Amino acid sequence: DTGVSQDPRHKITKRGQNVTFRCDPISEHNRLYWYRQTLGQGPEFLTYFQNEAQLEKSRLLSDRFSAERPKGSFSTLEIQRTEQGDSAMYLCASSLGMFVEAFFGQGTRLTVV
Amino acid sequence: SQQGEEDPQALSIQEGENATMNCSYKTSINNLQWYRQNSGRGLVHLILIRSNEREKHSGRLRVTLDTSKKSSSLLITASRAADTASYFCATPMDTGRRALTFGSGTRLQVQP
Numbered sequence: 763d764t765g766v767s768q769d770p771r772h773k774i775t776k777r778g779q780n781v782t783f784r785c786d787p788i789s790e791h792n793r794l795y796w797y798r799q800t801l802g803q804g805p806e807f808l809t810y811f812q813n814e815a816q817l818e819k820s821r822l823l824s825d826r827f828s829a830e831r832p833k834g835s836f837s838t839l840e841i842q843r844t845e846q847g848d849s850a851m852y853l854c855a856s857s858l859g860m861f862v863e864a865f866f867g868q869g870t871r872l873t874v875v
Numbered sequence: 876s877q878q879g880e881e882d883p884q885a886l887s888i889q890e891g892e893n894a895t896m897n898c899s900y901k902t903s904i905n906n907l908q909w910y911r912q913n914s915g916r917g918l919v920h921l922i923l924i925r926s927n928e929r930e931k932h933s934g935r936l937r938v939t940l941d942t943s944k945k946s947s948s949l950l951i952t953a954s955r956a957a958d959t960a961s962y963f964c965a966t967p968m969d970t971g972r973r974a975l976t977f978g979s980g981t982r983l984q985v986q987p
Contacts, residue, residue, distance in 0.1 A: 795974055804963050804977035804979045804980050805963075805977045806977075807975070807976055853918070855918075855975075860967075861905045861906050862923070863908060863923055864908075865920065866910075866917035866919070867917050868916055868917045869916070869917050
C-alpha cells in the first residue's frame with residue numbers, strides 16, 4: 763500500500779457546477795478525515811468517518827457539501843453548486859484508531875472560476 | 876474548534892542554524908502532533924508526543940511539551956535547505972470524536 767491517494771489532483775470548474783473528489787485511504791485504516799485548506803492557513807476540519815459511519819461534521823460543511831464512505835473503504839466528497847469561496851485544497855487523511863498519527867493524501871486543488 | 880496556534884508565523888534562517896517553532900493550545904489534550912507540509916503538497920507526520928511525556932527526539936527533531944503552560948516547541952537542529960516547508964502543530968479537538976485540529980502554521984525558509 764503506497765499511502766492515501768486522492769483523485770483528481772487538480773480540478774477547475776465553473777461556478778454553479780457540481781464536483782466530486784475521491785479519497786482512497788490506507789487499506790486497514792478505519793478512520794478517514796476530510797479537511798479544507800486555503801492559502802497560508804492550516805487545514806480546517808470538515809468531516810470524519812469511522813468505517814462507513816459519518817460521525818462528525820464541521821459547521822463549515824454547508825448543505826452543499828456531502829461525503830460518503832460506502833463499505834468503509836474509499837470516500838467521496840461532493841460539492842454542489844460550487845461557489846468561488848469553495849476554491850481551496852481539499853485534503854483527505856486516514857488513521858488506525860484515535861490519538862495516533864494521521865496519514866495525508868496529496869490533496870485535490872479546486873479552482874472555481 | 877481550532878486549538879493550536881504556532882509562533883512565529885514565518886522564520887528565515889541560514890543553513891546549519893537551528894530553528895525553533897512554538898505552539899500554544901487551549902484545552903487539555905491527550906497528545907500533540909507536529910506535521911510538515913511542502914508547498915502545494917499534503918502533510919507529513921513528524922512526531923507525536925503524549926501528554927505524559929515532556930520531551931521527544933526523532934533524528935534532528937526535538938519536541939517538548941509543557942502541559943501546565945499548554946505549549947509545545949519543535950526544534951530542528953542543523954537545518955538544511957530541504958527543511959524549507961510549513962510546520963503545523965495538531966491537537967485533538969476538545970469536542971466530539973477528537974479529530975485533529977491544526978494551527979495556521981510556521982513557514983520556515985532555510986537559506987542555502
